[in-house]
Amino acid sequence: MTKRREQFDNLKKKLAAIAESVSRPADAPKQAPAGPAAPPWESIRVTHPRLAEQLDELAASADFNDVDRARLINAIRGQVANPPELERLAQTIERDRSAALVHPSQQRDLPGRRFARHNLLAGQVRLGEVVPDHRGDFEITGDFGIDLDVLRTSLLVIGPPGSGKTRGIATPIVEHLSLAALTGKASMVVVDPKGTDFAYDGWFDVTIDPLNPTCGFSLFGGSRTADVAADRLASALLPPAVSDDKAYFIDASKNALYACLAPFEAAYERWPTVPELLGLLRAEQSSIDRVKERLKGPGAKEMKALLDTRKNQTLRTADPAASLVERFALLDRPALRRLLDHPGPTFQMRDLNRPVRVRVSLPEAEYPDASRILARLVVSQFVQITSSSETDRSIFKALVIDEAGRFVDDYVARGVQKLRSNNAGLVLLSQTMSDFPIEVRATVFGSTGCKAVFGGIDPQDADVFSKWFGDQYVNETTISRSAQSGTQYNQRGMPDGRSNSQTSGYSIRRVERARWTVSDIITGVPAGHALISLARSNGARVGPVLVNLRA
Structure with a gap:
């Protein structure tokens, strides 16, 4: 038993070292002896x-x-x-x-009182306080926070309505990213479906709001080629998943977009407005003729042939791109045109290569379908920009998505795996894993390195998290008892009454049990608390730990 206890103590020390590495940035110095600290310079x-x-x-x-x-x-x-x-x-x-070197907004701090404590030099934000719990392999106590390196592995947050996902986790992270942008270390995009959860004065440089379009939004995300622009727009407009017999229509829709964008860009040296692109997609003769008249040079013949290809598509018994045309027509509304064809400053997703802070306010009550298309366009553009070889890896780029299940498709789910090496990450918040399309749930769950779960979630989700958190060894004690009875004899060999005796024994063995059972997760996580497991970009992991987000 003494040898086994020593092995267990050594294991606790190793795990504690891993936990310390997760809670401290990779480049942060180890704690020095007490004394006057030298300045960082x-x-x-x-x-x-x-x-x-x-x-x-x-x-x-x-x-x-x-x-x-x-x-x-x-x-x-x-x-x-x-x-x-x-x-x-x-x-x-x-x-x-x-x-000196102040942010382009001229801000040197955020207005008002901060929601959380921040260590901007280390890139850390405090979320709460660890609650010691016997289900952990080792004891971690004190403050609990995350840093930008942890966010590089992306974070998935699952909790029912009112559990505290936004106030306890999302708001401190967004506040920290806003401060980090003021220091030149980060840029961020926040998708706000309700339009009010993150509407804090001074936190953002750009607000994309179709109901109040003070700044425009580029449909094409700053694409430089027609094929890239067509893929970005198609990924937002088309359904996230189709059966094999429908794949032909998806491919035809992408080809239709390219056949319209490439000739227009060659003719005008810019991307079309919403009405201009819609006219080409519908193969209106006047729109096609205007583009053909401006096409000159050696490539004009090929560009004109593309326009004719789109015209021929519409003459078939059933236009294979008809669904895409109708979905794009949802954006041809006065308020949305003022946003997408804004005459003034326009945000392009490649602007994230500088420390910019963007909030996307979705008017779901007024334009539910168009809002979902806009959100999916933002998300897909973010993944495409941050996954490209042109991205600036010196700036951490974050995308925070509330109600993420409605806006994440297979392309985005697979793109999460590429963000880590490009110094970017996602923060996905959702009420349940069932909000994500069934074909991307496993990819989303497996690709996000950090997990946070609140009590009261769906039993199916609790089962997934229980398996993810793993098992631990516990001591199981077995007690056995046996009773014996017989006749007692005196010295003469004559019966002298009956006797009863009882024996007992016990044995101890180590067995594996779920660290957090389904029942523990659903009913054992108190209000205002969350189970959080973290991962670093170098593969180090820690958790799960129970965190009091209200402490």
Whole structure:
């Protein structure tokens, strides 16, 4: 027993080390002995003493907050091997002081009181406090938080209405991403189906709102080629999954989009507006003639042939792209045209390669079908941009989706696997796994490295999480008892009454049991708490742990 106890203690130490690595960024130093801590810019004091002295002066100033500190330290870390850039940074600090390298919004902090505690240098946000529980392999106590490296593995949050998904997890993460963008380390897109859950003043630079289109949204996400633009638009317009006998119509719809986009872009050197593209998709002769008249040069013949191909499609007994045309017509509404064909500034998804903060407010009550198309377009464009080789890996890019089950298709689910290497991640919130299409549930669940689940969920979901959280060894004690009776004899050998005796024994064995059973997850997770398991981009994992999100 002593040897087995020693092995178990060694296992606890190893697991505790893994937990510490998950809760601390990969580049963060290990805890040092108590004493005066050196400033983060101490490493440049010898090579750039002027810059170090300037930062010392700023640190003593009351005007120097944690956003300023993180913004300047991040700039130094990115240029530590570039002396000319560091010299220019010193000149900028001398001129602008604490406002040096300020975000394009000119914000140096978020207005109002913060919802959570943040360590912007480490990229960490506190979510709550760990509740010690006997079902864990080792004891983790104290504050519980996540960082940007953890979010690179993507996070799936499942909880019934009113459980606290938005207030307990999504809001602190969005607040942290907004602050991280002010430091130049992150960009984000938040899909807000209700339109009010994340409508905080000063948190966003761009709001995509069809009911109040102060900024436009590009249908094509900044695509540079017609084939990419056609695929992006088709992925949002077409159903997420079809049977094999319907695949022909899907392919024909994609070809129809390409046959309209390629000639128009060649003729006008821009992408069409909603009415212009709809006219070409419907093969209206006036629209086709206008494009053909502008086509010149060696490739004109091929482009005109594409337009004729679309015309021939519509002349068939049944137009194979008719479904796509009708779905695209849902966007041909006055309010949506003002958004998609906005004359002023227009957000393109490739803008995420700079620290920008975007909120997409969906008017589901007014335009339910068009809102779903818009949301799917946003999600698919995000995955395409962040998965491409052109993405800027120095900036963490996040997409937060509330009610995610309605907007995630197979393309997006498979794209989650590519985001980690490109320094991007998804935060998917849903009431149940059943909200996701059945063909993508396993992919979504397996591709997201981090999981959070609240009490009161569907039994089927609880069973999936119970299996994911795994088993643990527990001691099972078996007690056995036996009774014996007989006749007692005296010295003469004569019967002298009856006797009864009882014996007992016990045995202990180690058996595997579910760490969190289905019943435990459904009824054993208190209100305001969540079971959370985390993963790092290097594969290290920890959890599940019970977290009090209200602490």
